[in-house]
Amino acid sequence: MSDNKPVATDLTSKRASMLTGMLKQLKLVWLLFKDKRVSIWIKSIIPIALLYLISPVDFIPGMLLPGLGALDDMGVILLGMSLFVKLSPPELVQYYLHQLEYGNDFYDEGETVDTTYHVVDED
8 A cells, every 4th residue: 555655646746847847838938928039930939829729720620539639739839839949049048947947036147246355464
């Protein structure tokens, strides 16, 4: 009985980690989408991927295979998000990834060093 608990806990932590990663990816896409330094052509990937959801054209029809019909929709959305991030300027992607990981204060624009000093006599 005790052998099943670590497996269930491990599975739960993997699911939580996957969900956290997906939320981080969504936040990254949103931050990049709002940034004026990302080209409008690259930004157009997201609305095009979202248009696929309401499009009558479907790779796997939802009527024939109800469970699998949603998978191709999700796949197109994930592919669009991934393509959007890969085509965005790498320095912006890194900046926003660090911001999401460490918070807004990660990048300090000034070069201030906070330290102490000790004066030594020159005798």
